Amino acid sequence: MARSRGSEPLKSGQVAASVNTNPVVIRRILCELGRARLVTSQTGAAGGSKLALPPGEITLLDVYRAVDAGDIFSLHRQPPNNQCFVGMNIETVLGGILEEVSGAVEGVLAKITIENVLERLQPCPPARSRKRRERV
């Protein structure tokens, strides 16, 4: 979507085809991103989705938070036995460690924008294909 920014919005079917999945799966994710104001979508004919911000202003952390249900870094739902000394406090300790870990993850993601991803995709600038030789 970042690559086709400015032009027409992408349809869920196009995105789905590019990742070999079903349009509904894509729409579900796009819908979450829309709630986070990262993309905008339009219904109806000639509808589709596009980025709501310039690629340089969307970080992977934004995307991660929009999509994460909050249970990636979480403790086992079944609590330990509180008769045990360790069990009494271990959840607090592990919770603290999980926060350290997820903080580190978020630190990495916050530094990478969609634009950076595009740059990594293509060492050379985004098309305007200087020689028109490298794709069909």
Add this chain to the structure above:
Amino acid sequence: MARSRGSEPLKSGQVAASVNTNPVVIRRILCELGRARLVTSQTGAAGGSKLALPPGEITLLDVYRAVDAGDIFSLHRQPPNNQCFVGMNIETVLGGILEEVSGAVEGVLAKITIENVLERLQPCPPARSRKRRERV
């Protein structure tokens, strides 16, 4: 196990009871930790498991690596469509980002030992209970 180091080995049933699960589940994990040389186990009567190293010499990274099947930070098994420019290279880019992320996670885990976890569990040193008032 770190808390009962020096004394008798812990049986899988005891550990299982303390986390409200089945002994076999514990044995499976203990077995992986054993293959990583972090714990030793003994079969037979009076058997059980104990740490193979002092708690200060085992990091959470050691444990993580012993247990991780390698698929925590990994790409979707179904590859994208290579007809698409993005699909052609995105896996390489995402792979690089995943490495950055897991590197950050490992950095955090490498700094925390089992001994540190014990310290965080109990602000005061490991028992020898000075007043014998705080547990039953």
Add this chain to the structure above:
DNA sequence: GGCATTTGTAACTATAATAGTTACGGATAG
């Protein structure tokens, strides 16, 4: 030796999460 106990492991079932599918109401462009 014989017995009780415990690990290691296989085989199976149960439960839950994720992905994928079908269907349809509502919005929109032409």
Add this chain to the structure above:
DNA sequence: CTATCCGTAACTATTATAGTTACAAATGCC
């Protein structure tokens, strides 16, 4: 008015994880 496309619900399929049962092999103890 019609064709198209999103948002969403409801359902099925697939997979991963957890839990269970069972048993051979190892070990300590009498």
